[in-house]
Amino acid sequence: MPHESNTQRVASKELTLFFSSPVAWLFLGSFAAVTLFIFFWGEAFFARNVADVRPLFEWMPILLVFLSAALTMRMWSEERRTGTLEYVLTLPVPLRHFVLGKFRACVTLLLLALLITLPLPLTVARLGDLDWGPVLAAYLATALLGSAYISIGLYVSARSDNPIVSMIGSVALCGLFYLLGSDLLTGFFGTGGAELMRTVGTGARFDAITRGVIDLRDLFYYISLIVVFLALNIYTLERERWAATGSPRRHRGWRLLIALFVINVIIANTWLSQVSRWRMDVTEGQLYSISEPTRNYLSQLQEPLLLRGYFSEKTHPLLAPLVPQLRDLLMEYEVAGQGRVRVEIIDPSDSPELEDEANQKYGIRAVPFQVADRYQAAVVNSYLNILVEYGDSHEVLGFGEMVEVKAGASTSIDVQLRNPEFNITRAIKQVLYAYQAGGNLFESIDSDIEFIGYVSADELLPPQLASYKQAIEEQLQATVVSAGGGFSVRWLEPEANGGQVARQIQEEWGFKPMVASVLDENQFYFYLTVADERQVVQVPTESFDPATFEQALDASLKRFATGFTRTVAFSAPKMNPRLAQYGMMGPQFRNLEQAITQDHTIRMADLTDGAVAAETDLLVVVAPENFTSKQVFAVDQYLMRGGTVILATAPYISQTRGNSMIMLPRPSGLQEWLSHHGINLGSEMVLDSQNSAFPVPVTRQVGGYTFQDAALVDYPYFIDARDNGLNAEHPITRGLPQVTVPWAVPIIIDTERNAGRQVTALISSSDAAWTSPSSNVLPRMDDSGMSSWAAPGATHSELLATLISGRFESFFAGQSSPLQAPADSEDRITSVIERSPESARLLVIASNDFLRDDILTTISSLTGGQYLGPLELIANAIDWSLEDGGLLGIRSNAHFNRTLPPLERQTQAFWEYTNYAAALLALIILALLQNRSRRARQARYLRELGGAA
Structure with a gap:
């Protein structure tokens, strides 16, 4: 009989025996029941609030130990006990056919069990944004791990005639393979021994695949484990055939062959363990691989880049598995750098000199972690840092930047790398830009730049400006020489040729004649610009001080360059010391400030002087209050110069006082300015049925004692924007899985005023949203503890954040500048730019609380991890506006960013019970198919008997 036919017949026979006895049904039912219980109860899927299926596979290595042992315990033991094994041994058929047939039957049953769990990931995909890459990898890992345990179980079963002994032996051996890589044992060893x-x-390999990285080393390990124990199974049965008087030479040959095979498998695994290139990252966004943006930064390296990992041999058990992941990723950087990246992995405790250098030169300190075992608790000082050094610039990544911790529903926590590639690449970008900033600016500009001064003749200029022009001409000529041909200078008199140039610059950019003071009738022009074939940038000249011109010119030229750290002007409310005495800190935005400083130079600006600093590349204004005309003028003129303004504002702001919450009016002073540009903010707040929860204090009575607790209730003012609510086409919101917008108002776009400009909706509420004029925003609960909010009528989607690009008309067009000096003053000369270039952009978010520290903290406490959605949105907006999109595609690729949408308790119960029903239905369908197959076999058997008769 052909090999395939023998194996198939054995597998079919075993499957028939499985399903004709309770074994198969107990296995499938137990598998489904345990996995569903762990998923919904043990790991508290809905409370965990992450759209993944990690809970499904969390306990799979342990579960498969017992189920595989139960499945295989009778496979050979029963044959030996009943005497049928002697019949098998006497057949003229190679024993490998029987071994592979039984193995195939068991694996088929395992695959059927996995098929029953398929509704779980389908449910998660229906509810949230599921990354299917790790899911498919986890199913592959489960199939391989289960197959390995089955091969071990078959080998143990072949050595005993007692099924109970076989089961205990299989559990012990499979459990040993699992425990070797578990935290239970590796915690007693250092990093090297633990690794x-x-x-x-088997469990550690399983975890490596389920995170979404299919590594050849892991695949080969499982396959080799399967093949080795199947070979040992065949060898064990083959020995039963040997007669006492058989050929000793043949027996020694078998033993030598098996020994050599096992040794070669061990050697192959040892050799492959040193190779990290043959791997496939199947996660969406390539969480564990080098992406194209990273390769672009590495290609800009002009000298060697050092990546040094400081990893302690002894560390916290939850952090130990992260070290190999970081090391493998650093090695990928070395390969991608093509000789320009040098990677070092050191343990500071092994080298006092390197530890002293880390402490003194780089400020790297060990972090104390409390660890405990069965007998004692101790504090371990360990390192988990990465040094990125380029030239004389360096950045250090520590525990806080690289590790993300999410609290579970119970006391358990989930520890993962936050977004390793993004953090390392961002550090590389910072040191690279810092290095390039010390060089020639024009080396980073890929186009010819022309300085054009629209300046009146000297006799028309005030003496101050005439001398200023003469001083900067010398600086411009020096710049022409240093540029080496990439920079030229041209002066144009707007009044020449009948004022043709004057009319042109007024029409295109709103450059109007200037006057020295209010009562001075002498008009002149003094506008300085730099331009290439794509854009025109005005050089700021507010102070007309020759000493500051070089700085202003460099700031303008950097708008055309790549490889330089950009400057962001940040305007936020200042803390009122008087209110702080009463515990009312007011809105604070330190998290946003820190997020900006990670990638850019930040300049705090209150704008009260009526101007934005010359070196500013982008202006961010959050929660403005009662802006004066000078502050409005600063924002307006920065936009008119072609800059980008990010504005988070609304007519209301929240304030908490003890257990109460009120909405206070907050006039920004920018309402008329926004309306002038066709952006109107509604007076009613938006509520949405698709919302995040809010913690409400409740009082409980237990045993005569009173406890203060917090209950989570749906809160429509916390708008949960996801899916269609986030613009999937625009780079600013494309990579964001979800954003919570608190206490927002609708944005109404005046299409007539915005004719000719590009209007992009970035964030919108769901279609189940409505507006309310009520200032009562306290969470509501009914008698059953559920939220009692309901839409009073029709619902519709509301615009919450928009981006407008194009040419804007100044709010101050046709008016005198608020900064205009009086007639008897010698202060600075100012003018009004009445029209912006096409490069101007205005991003408006209709919420004062969107980026507040206390709101971010509240939402983080609800999710069990750190909530970074709003900060990532602003970071994306800054990078996109500054045309530095290298980090846009990888910024939001964190493990816990994919959250579930808000679900009512009834909805959660519906999906849970639906999965129970789906598993039961799958078992019923399988039973019907098996019954139909059994009847078909009986009918075929009767027909064969009739034909024989």
């Missing part, structure tokens, strides 16, 4: 044990342990 070696994890390479042998």
